[in-house]
Amino acid sequence: MNYLDGLNKEQREAVEVNAKYVRVIAGAGSGKTRVLTTRIVHLIMERAYNPRKICAITFTNKAANEMKHRLESMLTSDMGVFVSTIHAMCVRIIREEFEALGLVRNFTILDTADQQVILREAYQEYGYQRKELSYKEVLSYISEHKVNDISVKQAHKMASNFQDERKAKVYDYYQNRLKQVFALDFDDLLLKVRDLFRKSETILNKWQHRFNVYLVDEFQDVDHIQYEIIDFLVGNDNELYVVGDPDQTIYSWRGAKMHFIVDFEKTYPTSKTVTLHQNYRSTQNILDSANKLIKYNLDRVEKDLKSHKNSGEPVVFSNLDDESDEAYWVVRQMKKLHSEGASYLDMAVLYRSNYLSRSLERVLMDLGIPYIIYGGIRFYDRQEIKDMMSYLRMVSHGDDLALRRSIASPKRGIGPKTLEKYFNSAQATSKTMYEVIKEEVDSGKAKPRIQEYVTLIESFKAHYVAKDSIEDLMIHILEHSGLRKLYEKDEEIERLENVKALMGEAKVFEEMSSEGLAGYVQMVSLYGDREEVLEGEFVRLMTVHASKGLEFDTVFLIGMNDGIFPNRNAIIERQDGLTEERRLAYVAITRAMHRLYVSSNAGFNYVLSQRNKASRFMQEMDHEKTLHDVKGIIRNESPKETALKKFMKPASNNTRFKPADQVVHDDFGEGIVLAVNETTLKIAFNYPYGTKQIAKEFSGLRLKGDLT
């Protein structure tokens, strides 16, 4: 079969276009990713480009993985095409050029939690309170200043009021601290590379020769630093192929500049543009709603999406009495669709902000519908994962942030005062806290508790050197650090399961990579999320931002209330806030293939401290039809009743199992029942299987010791 089969005329043109600079404007659902991957195949097969000289840049790690898989299925292997996010690519560059940057090879990458630890230090130092100056505010201040090349010195000069002076001081402290511990935050990853290219022509030259072709996905969400890096790399000789949709710019709050894609032809006068209008994803009814809504954004390039499908089911708009009613209403629709043969995997719930998932979660859990939440508390942000990672970091980096966490979990009787003391002497001698502590231990003056901690860390280091296995090291740490005891004491089986899942991943990493522990630690800091493991049937819950690039048969868009979506703060803070919110709603709508449910509720909102009213976007999506009020929600049972029932009869007559039962599964082996839901059981199986939802009726499941 020819790789061009099944492409329409526009798509084919986009794949085959012959120009050094190409822009593809790809409307939602128009086969953007397919065009991009087919272009790569085309370059290799038809034009005999060296695959190793092709670089594809995606927006998320998820998208990068997706593209690699597609390439593999079309070419039988990825053939060495480099596919990566721009952040991951910059890490590679920095690891190679660390000397020119005055860094160490295994620099630390700070995530948000690490950044907050530094802010806490600064607040303590200067006596600031979180309530008078929030971390979030300071972090965005720091980020904004950094990406706009405003140095600490300049920030101090520019500060015109007390609050700004405080922020500048924290900024100062933060930057110093980063330099001290050889750490880079996400902004730095890009900034360092950009500065390197600005500074050294030799190094730039070297990297310009690394690839011949750059393909950039989601080009509408590129910010000015990313643009500069890409521009540097493309130089005068390489090709640039960008794909995007100005109507889907949803990251301008993070610096994304739509004008890079809009004005592409001005920047590259010899460039060619192909526009994909044909939508293959959604029904015409869904697209009508999307088109109507986005028309309210003036000053945009006109582009109406045309469906490939018929009009389909009408879009359903509802207004419920309160948040809880809304959740019940959504779940009832899900159950109805499910009973008609639809799979839960085909359903997704989208919302503006993470906290909006809560009411829905409660109801889903109560009615026993399996679900996964994307984002929210990310896997790597979980307490137990951070605990384990802090020990690994002590072995690989020994940085102060890892020390602060590992020394305090589990509690070892070493508290803030003691740490403060070590911190101060570390500052005075330009050493890490661990170095100071270790010297004290070596001199024999340290207290027994401190001594124990150092012995522990040193034994972990020795263990890693001896065994050279991250997985093995983790097992060792879990046993000897006291973490296992800590989790077992609180009966937090799930935490243990998560740590085991982490081990499974480390194992995979070791099999695929030769970068060792330091490389693993960096990888974890860089990857916000794990690749999804799809087993069984799940409804998916996520923010609209997280849904970018995905599609679902049925979409429930909940919390469509003024102030929530469009978000009040977004409108206040940014001049183009409302238009971006509208684009965000446009993205949400166009995720749906066949069915779209849009709901609002009239409950009291504590965040806004006012009664909710329906979002203006609802009207804009369809002004002919009026909003459909739904009264008298039938609740199969109230959450309270269900909770009571669980309490009164612990799984005696309606199920064979109850929580804490030891069970044996035909495929997954031994496990422990964590929770009993309406139709499923939540069971923690032994490593490497982890926690799974199993249907109660499943015949391959029995009590341990029960042979029937």
Add this chain to the structure above:
DNA sequence: GCTGATTGTCTTTTT
């Protein structure tokens, strides 16, 4: 000086 319990504050989106 450290730990665990309690109160108070804050919820926009992410690499």
Add this chain to the structure above:
DNA sequence: GACAATCAGC
């Protein structure tokens, strides 16, 4: 409903 500052007790 999470997380940090604060307080009381060991």
